[in-house]
Amino acid sequence: MRCGRAQKLLTAAVDGELSPGRRAALDRHLAGCPVCRAERAATQSVLDALDALPMVAAVPAALEQATLRRVRVLAAEEAERTARSGWRAWLPLPALAVTAVLVLAIAITRTADDRIPTSGARSPERIARAHPAQSHPNSAVAVAPPAEPPPALAAAPELFVDLPMLRNLDKVKHFEAIRTTTLDDETPSGEEAPSNG
Amino acid sequence: MRRLVLLLALALAVPAAAQWGGRPWHQLTPEEQQRAWQNYQRYQQLPQQRQQMLERRYRQFQALPPQEQQRLRQNYDAYRGLDPGQKRQFDEKYHRWKSGRPR
DSSP: OOOHHHHHHHHHTTTTTTTTTHHHHHHHHHHHOOHHHHHHHHHHHHHHHHTTTTOOOOOOHHHHHHHHHHHHHHHHHHHHHHHHOOGGTTTTHHHHHHHHHHHHHHHHHHHHHSSOOOOTTTOOHHHHHHTTTSTTTTTOOOOOSSSSSHHHHHHHHHHHHHHHHHHTHHHTTHHHHHHHHOOTTTTTSSSOOOOOO | HHHHHHHHHHHHHHHHHHHHHHOOGSSSSSHHHHHHHHHHHTTTTOOOOHHHHHHHHHHHHHHHHHHHHHHHHHHHHHHSSSSSHHHHHHHHHHHHHHHHHHO
8 A cells, every 4th residue: 555545544544434454554655654653643633623713702803804904093192202203213113013912812702702692592501501412611702603604514514413423423323233232341231240259 | 894794794605604514504593603713723733634534524424314413413422421441442443443444
């Protein structure tokens, strides 16, 4: 097996979705290929981290533009003031940087406040309690959905509602058969465990 | 203007949702919208191959009869309810079961 082929199979391998034959072929390749082994570790960590992704507040483009406009206006005002008072020529750069950071921080804070309702059924905390397994505990900021969802989300919203189930579809389809499968170190149900004495 | 854009987005979204099957966005409950939004953001982090696989599974799921969809949802609820130890054992069993399953 070549590296290109192996790397195409890595995601499926990490999710345990390869046939035993392909799995064995991939394992043989990985045993002799450090590059693909590293790639597998990276894929594994990405998928593991997927459920643990913190919810980061996205800054809307309009806010970003408004903030930059404000910074430009402040910069122009600062430049004008500097021209009038020569001895303060060293001041503008740090002052501008501090102003820009403050404006951006205030704007983000205000946006986050606007987007998280303070009461009612859409409270993120309330949703997190209602769906404990689907809201990660590390989701410090659960951003409310936008009024206008992105096209992909609007096109198939239930795909995203059911995403965790779809990810485990094979397990869910054969849940009972899997549950009644016995492992080597497990006593089949209804039989007593062998005694050591 | 904003209302016009919203109406236009809805007008485009409803036929698209009909094409995929399932309810359109505005028919989801607020909780479902929140969940969909969070999962959408996670989905965006996935490799394209993985996204396509999930879309295929969604189409398969939508094509199932309602009773079967209900059964799978119940199974998922049961799977989600397993504690970490039970889940680990279930996953081991899954691999055992899968390797012995006729293909």
